[in-house]
Amino acid sequence: MLKGHLDMIVLAALTNGPAHGYAIIQEIQRRSAGAFELPEGTVYPVLHRLEKNGLLSSRWTIAESGRKRRTYTLTRQGRQAFANHRAVWQRFVDAISGLFGEASGATVRPHR
Amino acid sequence: MRQSGPIADYLDALARELGFDIALSRRVCAEIEDHLLQATDGCLSIESQRQVVANFGDPRDIARQYMTAALLAHIRWVGLAMIGASAAIFLAMEARVVWYEVMQWKWNAEWEAVRAIGLAIDRCGFIVAVSIALIGWVYISTRRAPIRFHVTYSKELKRCIVLCGAAATGLIVSVTIETVLAGIRLFEMKWSSAALVPILSLVIEMAAAALLVLRIRAMMRRTAAVFSILGPAG
Numbered sequence: 001m002l003k004g005h006l007d008m009i010v011l012a013a014l015t016n017g018p019a020h021g022y023a024i025i026q027e028i029q030r031r032s033a034g035a036f037e038l039p040e041g042t043v044y045p046v047l048h049r050l051e052k053n054g055l056l057s058s059r060w061t062i063a064e065s066g067r068k069r070r071t072y073t074l075t076r077q078g079r080q081a082f083a084n085h086r087a088v089w090q091r092f093v094d095a096i097s098g099l100f101g102e103a104s105g106a107t108v109r110p111h112r
Numbered sequence: 113m114r115q116s117g118p119i120a121d122y123l124d125a126l127a128r129e130l131g132f133d134i135a136l137s138r139r140v141c142a143e144i145e146d147h148l149l150q151a152t153d154g155c156l157s158i159e160s161q162r163q164v165v166a167n168f169g170d171p172r173d174i175a176r177q178y179m180t181a182a183l184l185a186h187i188r189w190v191g192l193a194m195i196g197a198s199a200a201i202f203l204a205m206e207a208r209v210v211w212y213e214v215m216q217w218k219w220n221a222e223w224e225a226v227r228a229i230g231l232a233i234d235r236c237g238f239i240v241a242v243s244i245a246l247i248g249w250v251y252i253s254t255r256r257a258p259i260r261f262h263v264t265y266s267k268e269l270k271r272c273i274v275l276c277g278a279a280a281t282g283l284i285v286s287v288t289i290e291t292v293l294a295g296i297r298l299f300e301m302k303w304s305s306a307a308l309v310p311i312l313s314l315v316i317e318m319a320a321a322a323l324l325v326l327r328i329r330a331m332m333r334r335t336a337a338v339f340s341i342l343g344p345a346g
Contacts, residue, residue, distance in 0.1 A: 006259070021143060022150045040151070041169035044144060045177030049257050052181040063146065070143045 006046050008089065009036065011055065011074065011082040018073040020061075021047060047072055055081050118161040119148045122171060129175030132337040133182045140178065144168070179338050180265060181257040186331050187272045191252035193327045194245045194279050200320040201238070201283055204313040205290060211309045212297075220300050227293060234289040241282025248275035261342055269335060273328065280324050287317045 013019070013027040025043055028036050050056045055078035063069040074082070123141050130137035149156075151164040168174075219227050252272050258265050294310050301307065 020146070022147045039169040040147070040167050041144070041171075041174040042177065044140065044147075045174060045181070046259075048140075048178060049181040049259070052185050053256050065149075067146045067149065068142055069146050070139075 006042065007050060008082065008085040010043060010046050010050060011078055011085065014056070014072060014074045014078075015082065018071050020069045020071050024072070050078065117156070117158060118165045119145070122148070122165045122168070126171040126175060129171050130178060132179070132334055132341070133186070136178060136182050176342070177260070179342070180259070180261055183269055183335060183338060184255060184257040186334055187252055187269060190276050190327045190331050191249045191272070193324050194276050195249050197283060197320040197324040198242050198245045198279070201287060201317045204316040208294065208310045208313040211313075215306055217297060217301060219297065223296055223300070226296065230289050230293045234286050234293070237282045237285035237289070241279045241286060244275055244282060245279040248272065248279055251275060266339070273332060273335065276328050276331070280321070280328055283321050283324065287321045290314065290317060
């Protein structure tokens with residue numbers, strides 16, 4: 001189920017500012033309170049694809065360790081895409097909440 | 113230099129899987145090496161490296177997820193090369209025509225019929241090529257890379273290559289005829305250093321067309337390599 005929403009999850013993790021892949025994964029785990037335990041490697045192709053689609057930009061930086069590190073930033077198009085994703089998701093959540101709210105008042109009949 | 117161990121082995125395997133795009137492979141391996149070393153938190157024991165690598169995922173699966181965006185990036189370069197080649201050929205043609213007028217080089221009347229037919233085919237070929245190049249550029253730049261390969265995306269990529277190929281064919285026809293016509297004109301004239309200008313303009317046209325063909329060929333090879341990795345299911 002997560003795979004269909006990976007783009008939105010990665011975009012969301014970058015809304016606080018630029019970050020590198022490892023930090024993005026940590027941020028996803030922190031914000032989801034550990035609910036989204038993604039295989040770490042799946043995030044990198046998503047970052048690459050979002051960059052190619054113009055939603056992210058990236059550049060090499062040098063980490064404290066002296067290693068090269070790729071840092072990603074949301075572009076304006078990326079912020080817009082995230083806002084659209086969030087609006088669609090909110091409508092979905094509202095609709096499901098309404099549906100479940102009605103359902104919780106109904107009596108559940110066992111199958112015979 | 114990379115030390116041997118599970119992380120180095122993993123990166124080697126990933127580089128092999130990404131062999132369809134060497135530049136991408138280098139970039140991805142550098143980025144992932146940093147991630148894996150960061151994940152070990154400074155503990156480079158074999159066990160710690162194994163754990164980190166296991167958490168990262170199968171290199172083959174990861175490489176496959178890069179394919180869609182990688183091919184799109186390359187086809188965009190081909191699209192750009194197509195527009196660049198069309199512009200370069202047009203400018204070289206115009207420069208040659210201006211030069212002929214400045215030098216007042218006239219056609220020999222006995223070649224007039226050849227010139228008329230040649231120019232008609234040349235113009236037609238060039239206009240068709242530029243039209244296809246513009247359509248192709250719009251088509252390519254409006255494509256988006258999906259998460260995974262699917263039949264529609266494969267068809268889109270093939271369509272992009274066909275459009276680039278058609279534009280290149282039109283340009284080659286145009287350049288060939290331009291070369292023949294310029295050759296006849298230069299053959300009829302007395303040799304002088306002024307002839308270097310049309311010759312140079314022809315070299316520019318040929319180089320632009322050749323670069324485009326090479327880019328398309330590289331793209332076709334890359335696409336074929338990816339399709340062969342993915343198999344018939346794509």
